[in-house]
Amino acid sequence: MKETPTHYYCNLVGGIQTKNKLQEQFSCFLRGMEGELYQAKELDKIKEYIIEKAKELNEEYPRCKPLSVTFTQYSDNNRHHLCGFEFDNFILMPAYLIKL
Template sequence: MKKVPTHYYCCCTNSCQPKNKLQTEFLELLQSIDTELYSTDYLNDLKAYILEKAKELNKKHSRCTSLNLFFEQYNTNNHYLVGFETAQFYLKAAYFIECNPKL
């Protein structure tokens, strides 16, 4: 298996009841990209898009407690969204495997 990921798989799990409109709209965003696959070339663009949307929603819902989010990479190639307690969201490393039809 290759050591460098070729794609990233979006995974949104363990969501609980949002406490306000800000959390509701951000959860809807994360759920809308759940199970999508992105090329490694667009990883930084995807993370920037998610964080930018959070900033826009913070401005829109200024009376709610703002979301202070960032991505963290632990011992794996996965990238975890930190600071959103309503759901767990991470970008899971994926690998493209070419199959030989003669096997």
């Protein structure tokens, strides 16, 4: 296996019924990113983009319990899990560009 990923793949797994408009809109946003591929050097920008979207939606829906999302890397497998949003399992998966 390669040591350093060249890209990150947006993987959205499962998902349960959301409880309010805020959660619904954020879940829709994450579904829109499903399957997208980003260069590994842009990883911090991708994470910040997702966190900023949660903040933006918090302001748009002030009557809902605000989202507090972060990313966590649980092990050395380079996977970055979105935490603080239990309705979808969103993971930035490492991907490798292989030239034949």
